[in-house]
Amino acid sequence: MTLLRVHLTSSLPTSPPALADLLLSLSAARSLPKGQQLHARLLKSGFLSSPAAAFRPLSNHLITFYARCGLPLHSRDAFDDSPSPRPPAAWSSLLSALAQNGLPLLAITAFRSMLLAAVPPSDRSLPSAAKAAAAISSPFLACSLHALALKTPFTDDVFVASSLVDMYAKSALLPQARRLFDLMPHRNVVSWSAMIYGYAEAGLETDALQLFKMALAELEPPGVNDFTFSCVIRVCSTATLLELGSSVHAHCFKTSFDSSPFVGSSLISLYSKCGLVEEAYELFDRMPERNLGAWNAILIASAQHGHTHAAFDRFHQMKAAGFAPNFITFLCLLTACSHAGLVDEGKRYFALMSEHGIEPGAQHYAAMVDLLSRAGRITEAVAFIEEMPIEPTESVWGALITGCRIHKDADTAAYAAAKLFETGSSSSGAHMLLSNAYAAAGRYADAARTRKAMRDQGVRKETGLSWLETAGKVHTFVSGDRVHPRSDEIYAVLAEVGERMERAGYVPDTSHVLRDVGGEEKLAAIWYHSERLAIGLGLLVVPEGQAIRVMKNLRVCVDCHTAIKCLSKCTGRTIVLRDNNRFHRFEDGVCSCGDYW
DNA sequence: ATAGGGTTAG
Numbered sequence: 001m002t003l004l005r006v007h008l009t010s011s012l013p014t015s016p017p018a019l020a021d022l023l024l025s026l027s028a029a030r031s032l033p034k035g036q037q038l039h040a041r042l043l044k045s046g047f048l049s050s051p052a053a054a055f056r057p058l059s060n061h062l063i064t065f066y067a068r069c070g071l072p073l074h075s076r077d078a079f080d081d082s083p084s085p086r087p088p089a090a091w092s093s094l095l096s097a098l099a100q101n102g103l104p105l106l107a108i109t110a111f112r113s114m115l116l117a118a119v120p121p122s123d124r125s126l127p128s129a130a131k132a133a134a135a136i137s138s139p140f141l142a143c144s145l146h147a148l149a150l151k152t153p154f155t156d157d158v159f160v161a162s163s164l165v166d167m168y169a170k171s172a173l174l175p176q177a178r179r180l181f182d183l184m185p186h187r188n189v190v191s192w193s194a195m196i197y198g199y200a201e202a203g204l205e206t207d208a209l210q211l212f213k214m215a216l217a218e219l220e221p222p223g224v225n226d227f228t229f230s231c232v233i234r235v236c237s238t239a240t241l242l243e244l245g246s247s248v249h250a251h252c253f254k255t256s257f258d259s260s261p262f263v264g265s266s267l268i269s270l271y272s273k274c275g276l277v278e279e280a281y282e283l284f285d286r287m288p289e290r291n292l293g294a295w296n297a298i299l300i301a302s303a304q305h306g307h308t309h310a311a312f313d314r315f316h317q318m319k320a321a322g323f324a325p326n327f328i329t330f331l332c333l334l335t336a337c338s339h340a341g342l343v344d345e346g347k348r349y350f351a352l353m354s355e356h357g358i359e360p361g362a363q364h365y366a367a368m369v370d371l372l373s374r375a376g377r378i379t380e381a382v383a384f385i386e387e388m389p390i391e392p393t394e395s396v397w398g399a400l401i402t403g404c405r406i407h408k409d410a411d412t413a414a415y416a417a418a419k420l421f422e423t424g425s426s427s428s429g430a431h432m433l434l435s436n437a438y439a440a441a442g443r444y445a446d447a448a449r450t451r452k453a454m455r456d457q458g459v460r461k462e463t464g465l466s467w468l469e470t471a472g473k474v475h476t477f478v479s480g481d482r483v484h485p486r487s488d489e490i491y492a493v494l495a496e497v498g499e500r501m502e503r504a505g506y507v508p509d510t511s512h513v514l515r516d517v518g519g520e521e522k523l524a525a526i527w528y529h530s531e532r533l534a535i536g537l538g539l540l541v542v543p544e545g546q547a548i549r550v551m552k553n554l555r556v557c558v559d560c561h562t563a564i565k566c567l568s569k570c571t572g573r574t575i576v577l578r579d580n581n582r583f584h585r586f587e588d589g590v591c592s593c594g595d596y597w
Numbered sequence: 598a599t600a601g602g603g604t605t606a607g
Binding site: 157 | 599601605
């Protein structure tokens, strides 16, 4: 429509309104070359430096135009070129340009300049300032900005208040966010979503879900939207609440929001994280519109389920579809390589990053160390760390210790742990990793000493948990526990299946029990590991022909892995077990990880 | 003639 008018070389409109119109249409089309051409001609004509009121909007449109094209610094130049004093609208446009294009510090600086120029904060500028403050995530800045907003007549404005709620939530000040939210006289989807997102991000899943239900009840039609849905689905996927997640999916379907690429991406992640990778694939293949997040979500699904070559294929399809991979894409690929022990492929993808203009970050280095050391190339991993151009992080050293544990290299593990503690970390993970590495190498005294050091520092070991969802309820188990109401039946079914397994030739392997205890005790310790109890419940409640899906927060031990393979053969059941790193699908005596994990 | 929220990894 309006685009047909754009023939800049021939005739240029001369009336300010016509020029403004032209700029707006270029903005909408994000047509950078034509816009820049027009900018040059406007500069030559002197329109931009004219103090006449009729020409003022032109500068504003230019600021917005460059913001739309993702060039916030050009927006700032356009602002700087406009004659002083700048109208409030110019400031608002500038703030929006900077805040929306990832330059929050510059946005806050500009906001200060605005205040110094005696332009009062308004319902237009405050939301942008709040967005910038949210990105900076400083509690002090958040409080100052709120205090400033309280002195304006706009505190009850939905835009202002919503953006302040979002700012507090992203500055890890959830109580303040909620207080402000509760005080709002009017709330809309954005206010609700900002609050739900804050709870989700903080791991307060119950609060997030409760608020979601309230939003459904309180919002006038059309009610919640794609953003709200994707937040809530994300909550379901981190908590692996498949049944709740599916009901939210049904709701998305009814409201047609399931065609949103944002909603689709979070649904892919939900099904994948709950162990239903086939559903995730099907969903992806049927998506009417895919974006980068959707491609990454499906890559993650393939990687976590050990479908390594499917991940590689998707990567090529993604590039063929015209999507530029980002840093997450490469994390997925490196994870996929690590899960399959494909060292050379991993190195190739790592090298490929720079070709795509992506600087490897600490996480990529950690993934490479994970890949090398899991594959047994400990010396190479150490050399790789030494050559890193950035300071190795906690997770880099952690990845090395994990590899050392698997390959029983206690000395390198101790070296890595010492380095890890130098980074100032005191997380229980590091101590446990080292202790386990010692135990794996048979150095029980060192293992005990490490655990004691950990206790002395007041660090608690993370308890091993497994859980299983059935009939909308999550059942959680710890090793050897008899708390579950159906405990007797669970132990009985495990004993019965255990006999069948032993007849089929299964011999319990206690060599990996990490504490130096007697034989009997070792046997009991592994037979009632939390994942086996959860599987026991699964045998009782999950209908035949349906996979038993169990989640675990720690790595599955070697004996449980062997036992579950055998159990799948003896019972004819499929067991999907998610540990802290990946998925295992046990079917007919074999595991999808190929015993490499 | 200007304004607020975002997927995916860990």
